[in-house]
Amino acid sequence: MTQALVPKKNKWSWRSRSFRGLVYQVLAIGLIGLVIWFLVHNTLVNMRVRGIQSGFDFLGRTAGFDIGESLFPFDSNEPYWRAYLVGLANTLRVAVVGIILATVIGTLIGLGRFSRNALVRGLCSAYVECFRNIPVLLQLLMWYLVLTELLPATYEAWEAGPFFLSKGGVNFPIPIWTTGHAWTALGIFAGCVMAWLYRRWAIRKFEETGIVRSLFWIPLAIAIIIGLIGWLLGGAPTQMNRPFRGDFAIEQGGALTPEYLAVLLGLSIYTAAFVAEVVRAGIQSVSRGQSEAASALGLNQNLEMRLVMLPQALRVIIPPMTNQYLNLTKNSSLAVAIGYPDVVSIANTAINQTGRAVECIAIVMLVYLTLSLATSLLMNWYNARAAIKER
């Protein structure tokens, strides 16, 4: 009797659903593979027929061109792959700093839209509507125009203490590297570790005894003090490489070029408008009852936001925020329009010097794909941490 109730397991058949499913999947994968094979094969054949040389061997050849700004020294005698690295570093420099700036500005603007002050609310709304509705390329060009047209020429730079501001960008003093700085760095590192340990201890104590200790100011003070001790141990180096006026330009010191500043400002301010909307939507998604309950418990506005509202809002905020971070990184490829040597700009030059268009564009695609996937992975991990934990 019992056997009759259990549905009979399908015998294998040409007409079974699972077999058909398998056939479709094999067909689909085969078709995709065939299309890719056709594209690659046809490209290679066409290029050979036309006598176009191909391959990635050019990456090892001498680049032979200079790059205006780079994080690490680059010489035109170095190979193409090093030039690509410089471009990648420049892209990352814009993307990482841009993401941080956009998040900070965007969060402030997003929170500002809940302000009780009508002027602040209005200004924040105006900011969002203004910047998200103008194409980002136009904004980059506008910032670049503002920086290069309005600022004084390099030989008439504005001076503010050790800082110079001109068409050449911002020039500022940088510390001259000595072994003392290694001690300072070591001190800051040790300070951070100590601060982290203190924080853990304070949280545990709070859970045991209920005594509240600052989880921000005291750790910060610990990190700074130990960093300072390290600096003193290193002989307190104070020598700075200060910029000064040369014949035509500001010489020495550190510098941020107008190209970098324009890309950074343009992308951060544009993306911040979207981030503000994401933050606003996230906070609005938390039901009003939560905020009322927090007030009933006697939490002040600051604690209410930090302990009750934000953790819940974050679950809604993080996925769309990831999109904004990806957009910012990809939009940084527009930097080429205003002369910032990002990876696209380097690839453009490389295409023209070597004629390897397919290879160079493939490298650029790979770079953006890798960056985007890495960002996604990181954000997904963070999302998983912020997600509701069922206990």
Add this chain to the structure above:
Amino acid sequence: MKITRIKFAAAAVATIGTLLAAPAYAGKTLDNIKSRGQVVCGVNTGLAGFSQADSNGKWSGLDIDFCRAMAAAVLGDGEKVKYVPLNTQQRFTALQSGEIDVLARNTTFTLTRDASLGLHITGVTYYDGQGFMVPAKSNIKSAKQLKGQTVCVQSGTTTEKNMTDFSKANGLNIKPVVFEKVEAATGAYFAGRCIAYTTDASGLASVRNKEARNPADHVILTELISKEPLGPMVRRGDDEWFAIAKWVIYGLVEAEEYGVTQANVEQMRSSQDPVVQRILGVSEDTGKLLGLDKDWLARAIKTTGNYGEIFERNVGPKSALGLPRGVNNQWNKGGLMYAFPVR
């Protein structure tokens, strides 16, 4: 303002074009041109004197005239040209993929380009060299004074590399600011972002003439830091079309040497000079050897004039650019223009 994006997309499309296009076969280009009734010519998006469209969309310039001469030689009508404006990144891919028949876009001939791009260099139509333009008030007299300075330059040209070589050879440590579009590069220079702008000397004259608020405020330094032989390129693998492109150029140069002009081309048919007779197809049918008719060169001369006339009209001392004939004069007048004999 989405132009940059569009251009990148166009470059990508051109790349995909390479992926999909069927292989070309020898002799096909001429047949294609005849059946479509148009020569498709890749040109600069805008360089006064060389390739520029006016407000009515009519193209003119030195490069444009060579496109017209080729159309006249092959199709009998200099107007049967389709111009495809290309930026520096797109130009070679467009030619390789068969999108255009000939690339007349102030392109420098170099070994790398000749040997690795699958392209043929046809002939030099303008001997140029790279120079620098600086503001007059900067008091810079020589490119060697540019030590540690920023210089605006357009990406994807031989210019970047020349400047690096020059900077290295003289220990100048010049900082390039590289722009994708020439308008962005010149715009940044005129805004004062860079102390100098560098490109081929003819290009500097063109930019100064077209874009500077007051051309006298800018000085083109006399020293040239490179050799830039410019001229049209064609695809490899089609020797027939390569020969036609090559001989249209030589033909127009030789026409100048023997005094055949746009105005007198008809009277010259009765000339007793055997060279002129050959040029005009009166005595020998040179066109037959190229797969054309015997009037091919006469028609080209009638359409654009000889090389000297093309030069004078577009870039010469009396034109807006006002460039001296210099090394672009005939070989027997102290220049480098030496046409292989049309016979």
